[in-house]
Amino acid sequence: MDPVKILIVDDEPDILDFIRYNLVKEGFEVFTASNGEDGIKTAEQVKPRLIILDIMMPKMDGVEVCRQLRSKPGFENTLVTFLTAREEDYSQIAALDVGGDDYITKPIRPRVFLSRIKALLRRSERWEEEQEEPNTLSIGDLIIDRDRVTVTKGEDVIELAKKEFELLFLLVSKPGKVFSREEIFNKVWGTDVIVGNRTIDVHIRKLREKIGDHYIKTIKGIGYKFEF
Structure with a gap:
């Protein structure tokens, strides 16, 4: 190797x-x-x-x-x-x-x-x-393609940074479920990485700018969830 x-x-x-x-x-x-x-x-x-x-x-x-x-x-x-x-x-x-x-x-x-x-x-x-096997999530007008690391909204293809995509895929994998900030950190960034407190907020803001601000809901004091 x-x-x-x-x-x-x-x-x-x-x-x-x-x-x-x-x-x-x-x-x-x-x-x-x-x-x-x-x-x-x-x-x-x-x-x-x-x-x-x-x-x-x-x-x-x-x-x-x-x-x-x-x-x-x-x-x-x-x-x-x-x-x-x-x-x-x-x-x-x-x-x-x-x-x-x-x-x-x-x-x-x-x-x-x-x-x-x-x-x-x-x-x-x-x-x-x-990513070795195709894996696609579809909800409403959003199609999330793990192979291309892209999101399609209607006829528009939205390119996301890797962490943005991982975060969105996690939230969409269980619509309506509230993911705590700790759970998001562990599953997207890993328990062995130290990142700033604003990290999730930055990525959530970027996702809202790209896919629309009505999909991801903030649950104060807990975390975030995806709703459609």
Whole structure:
């Protein structure tokens, strides 16, 4: 089996070397870029399984890099985790808003960092295994296709980020059931991942913008449910 390809994009040479060293020790094939533009070019050349993006970079920040990559064919399901020293809510929301899968803050602790990376890859592998057989949900004017990771509403095809799709599929799988926030976190992000409190809210907002705001109901103090 070929080693998993990981691309690191960071403008700090010490950070690049540090992360590369720890990932290579674990058997990953690692590529690096020192700015956003080179990061996009390298990603197109090597097609990495996972991209680690620093948010704060000159010329083109990590959020814009992710935004551009997500719009390119073949990068819809590429794993993206953001790396930053900033802990403000708006940075985290912006990172998730453009399709980020995880968010790791500096300073980096090698064992914790590697644990997060491996957990992200494991969840992705489980998701891909579930896609081997066609699986479609249809409710009202919505058709949810797990093969294409898309939602069709009438004649319109709505493309969703991976986590948005997983969240929607979970809610639609049991219409009317109230999913607690804890249950959503565990089933969509996994128990071994730490994400911000606003994560679910960001994804719910994006889903409402894309499919309509009347399908997903907020149950205050508990969670969310899908109604048709």
